[in-house]
Amino acid sequence: MTKTVNNRAWFFVLPVFALVAFSAVLPLMTVVNYSVQDTFGNNQFFWNGIGWFQELLDPSTELGGRFFDALWRTLLFSAIILMIEVPLGIAVALAMPREGWTVALCLVLMALPLLIPWNVVGTIWQVFARGDIGLLGWTVNQLGIDYNYTNDPIDAWVTIIVMDVWHWTSLVALLCYAGLKSIPDAYYQAARIDGASRWAIFRTIQLPKMRRVLLIAVLLRFMDSFMIYTEPFVITGGGPGNATTFLSIDLVKLALGQFDLGKAAAMSLVYNLIILAICWVFYTVMTNVDAERERVEA
């Protein structure tokens, strides 16, 4: 096939370039610019080279220490979230009705948490989980379990994790449900004739058909949970102590609290690269499973 080369085409994509430059490249370059300088009051800037990056990536420094602490916390949080929300989402999707009026009802109920603004979710749970007036916190305490998310790091983590599961499991479930709906009835009928068990049906029909949507679900949930800011900020403000200070919260503290623009810029760049790198790994691993299959065939 021959393609017509026409340089006038560039002219038509020019507005897109301009827009992207304005909205993404320029701000990013500002951050890069900050990351190699030290700032003082009165807008005085001093060249610092890769100093901030060196400090950031060295756990023995103050900056590096808090960065790695926050990074492990965030990674742990994302890992827990994925391990709960993905299996739970699949289970919910499998349990949802496949036809009838209950389908619409289920879909609406499932979509509701997704429609609530993040800071509202945070506020809801902040009140809900309070030991004195919150329905959840009060009930748990009445049951004889000592629970106070403002004092106890474990309680704080549990609160934020339960909140995130409540907020986002629907997304995984809805994606999986869409994948399940695309399986023709004949597959289930054939499986029954072949005498497949419920588990075998899940392993050989449902899971393979859901793989693509699961990839999307895992990527979305990883990115979102790795960047989580609003809800823990509203609920715990990063505390008690630094127990729930995730990377994003730490970044804001550094940039807007301490006004260390150089350090914060270096941190956001590294943060950004980590997200890109992990997404790339997820994507490659999960698509390679496909490629592996094709290769076996050939």
Add this chain to the structure above:
Amino acid sequence: MARITLDHLAHAYKTAPRAADDYALKEINHVWNQGGAYALLGPSGCGKTTLLNIISGLVRPTRGRVLFNDLDVTDLPTEARNIAQVFQFPVVYDTMTVRENLAFPLKNRHVPRDRTAQRVEEIARLLDLTRVLDRKASNLTADMKQKISLGRGLVRPDVAAILFDEPLTVIDPHLKWQLRSTLKEIHRTLDITMIYVTHDQTEALTFADKVVVMHDGAVVQTGTPDELFERPAHTFVGHFIGSPGMNILPCRVEGATAFVGNEAIPLQRAYRGLSEGERVELGIRPEFVRLQPKGSGLPVQIRRVDDIGRARVARVEMSGRPLAASVPEGISIDGSEAALALDPRHIHIYANGHLVSGEPIGGTRA
């Protein structure tokens, strides 16, 4: 090995059906003999698939029983019946190789590994799948996948019947013949009952020893392809089978003479029992209606002549009624005026759509 008996079987998808129209499948009594090749023929929505799913146990009938030999299996689940089904769209397990696909039903039934392996090889040879045994099933062509679906049925040594639900729908035309002859061959090799659902009369007539024609949720005729052609029991069968279908003409019958418009047509049998209110029709296949020059038969107007390959068919009008007639070799007709000769041995009389057998002339005359 099984003889499948359908006993007063009926099915409605609605709950609490009352009127006859509520039933997707009207009452049916039928016996499928062990080892037969059957076709279930009818237009879309006539209840063929419902009937098939009832036999395989995917659907539980509203009324009646299904018997395998003398065992009532109506309440047995699909996996407990020794039956296999091949669907319209090929079903393969994407993540498995062809070999694993074929072994799947045996694995689920805990058949020993060496026995399974041996059985898979046998079936693969039979279906000509040996070449692709170790390939993933997902990227094969539709006809290969359909063979795998079939193979998963055949691999079970206990299977007594295989049900096909329009299995050639998504197969390329040039492969349809091939796959169909594979089916025929397997039917000859193995002593397995095959029930083949289709809306394509060619498929039905070439595949089956016996064809069951369904219309509107009911069986209208069961017979060999010849019987369906020669003596359609219902005007629907006459019309549905054959191309072009049977000519059906509203008529009036007096004794052994039928009147179509003003034309009198002599019959070979006498029909006396026809009552006033009945819709009486005369049916004759175009193959037995011969076009000839005007003046020697029933006068007609020729509208057009179609060449359908092995023969020519004239579309004519007789007293304003459209009709199809065969055009004999070497006949030449000028203008649109012509005549028809009807072979009286192949004229059938229908009352309210059903064939009336009549009585021999001079036999039981009062």
